[in-house]
Amino acid sequence: MTTKNAGRAGWSAVRVVRDRNAGLFLAGVVISGFGTSALWLAAGVWVKDLTGSDRLAALCLLAMWAPTLAGPLLGGLADRARRTPLLIGASLFMAGLLLTLCTVDSPRGLWLLYAVLFVYGAVGVVHDAAESALVAAAVDRSLLGDFNGLRMTTNEGMKLVAPLAGAGLYTAYGGAGVALLDALTFVLAAAVYAFLRIPADRPAPPSDGHRVRSAEGARHLWSHPVLRPLVVAGGxxxxxxxxxxxxxxxxxxxxGHSPAYAGVLYAVQGAGSVTVGLLSGPALRRLGARRFAACGIALLAVAVALRAVPDDALAWACSAAIGAGLPAVLIAALTTVQQQTPGPLLGRVTATANTLVFTPNVVGLAVGAALVEPVGHRLLLVVVGCALAATAAALLHRPASAERTASRSPSDANPA
Known part of the structure; x- marks a missing residue:
């Protein structure tokens, strides 16, 4: 990257941070993301210590992910209520709910931990939908790509730091200590959201039933010639x-390393994600959402396939490339959803898009775990790399009619 491009990326990041509402949103992401990442690690360790079961420990992640399947329904809540009070109320609710985990000290209390994690995931779906809609209304459209890139950077940065802090806190004070930390971060995030100043944060009264309203988000997403291919490619x-x-x-x-070495590769991957997050705004403006996403997927394809070669230096390079390539389609899809969706629909469309994009990840984890031993990881990595390359190529094939339709629909980008 040239010095000129680096300077543009840096100036764009400064513009985002200097924007009052954007800066407050990013502060909330940092604070709440720290607590979430810490609890994400500690919950599994907590269950493992109480039961000795890897299967029960893995259920923690499932409990947090499962509500994503109900994204279209949960996202409708973000379109039916004032979104700023919704963010504040959801944060304070989770802070209070997390305090109940202080009573979990034996396997008999695990039902409460799983229940809290399930609610945690459901509230997270609503929270993300409301936040996305508010960001689209509060942040200048020309800075949405920069904001979403910085959001990715802060999230990945928290994933590098928070698990270590969570592990240390768990070692010193147990699971209750981590739950208290997460509760505190929710309270602090609520305080940050209270300073947001966003006009027109009043939803229109619903004219149809809840099911019809939920389906509107999916219908808009699937019928939109720009959004559909990005979301499909993301999934x-x-x-x-x-x-x-x-x-x-x-x-x-x-x-030839111990399993703990995976943590090193994940850290390198996180560093790659931090980097692309800082550059995503200028890249989106220069390349457009489709080409930016396709370039990221193509980089990911090469990196995944080359992981089949057992070489340490190459493994590090591939991890960094995976970290840089994977977020591109996610940032492109979210930014385009915010730009191309009317404000009253944005909560439902965001939640539906998140469901369609992130649910396949869980399926992929399960399929990969089932195939790694009978098929072998090297062949699987090459096949996955080829599939990603095909996805990138398909995304670059943009029908002219889609371009014309998108250009005729500027009203779709109007925020609430």
Missing amino acids: ATMLCAGLSGALVYAVVDDL
Whole structure:
């Protein structure tokens, strides 16, 4: 990257941070993301310590992911209520709910932990939908790509730091200590959201039933010539990412390292994601959403396939490339959803898009875990790389009619 492009990326990031509402949103993401990442790690360790069961520990992640399947329904809540009070109320509700985990000290209390994690996931779906809609209304459209890139950067940065802090806190004070930390971050995030100043944060009164309103989001997403291919490509990419992620321990074993070495590769991957997050705004403006996403997927395809070669230096390079390539389609899809969706629909469309994009990741993890031993990780990595390359090529094939339709629909980008 040239010095000129680096300077543009840096100036765009400064513009986002200097925007009052954008800066407050990013602060909320940092604070709440720290607590969430810490709890995500500690919950599994907590269950493992109480039961000794890997299966029960894995259910923690499932409990947090399961509500994503109800995204279209849950996202409708973000379109039926004032979104700023919704963010504040959801944060304070979770802070209070997390305090109940202080009573979990034996296997008999695990039902409460799983229940809290399930509610945590459901509230997260509503929270993300409301936040996306508010960002589209509060942040200048020309900065949405920069904002979403910085959001990705802060999230990945928290994933590098928070799990270590969570592990240390768990070692010193147990699971209750981590739950208290997460509760505190929710309270602080609520305080940050209280300072938001966003006009026109009043939803229109519903004219149809809840099911009809929920279907409107999916219908808008699927009928839109710009959004549909990005979301489909995002889902295909996350399916492949899940398959690849399930093979990481086989890759580490092939390199001749202990399973703990996977943590090193994940850290390198996180560094790649931090980098692309800073550059995504200028890249989106220069390339457009489709080409930016396709370039990221193509980079991901090469990196995943080359992971089949057992070489440490190459493994590090591939991890960094995976971290840089994977977020591109996610940032492109979210930014385009915010730009091309009317404000009253944005909560439902965002939640539906998240469901379609992220649910395949869980499927990919399960399929990869089932195939790694009978098929072998090297062949699977090459096949996944080829599938990603095909996804990138398909995304670059843009029908002219889609361009014309999108250009005739400027009203779709009007925020609420």
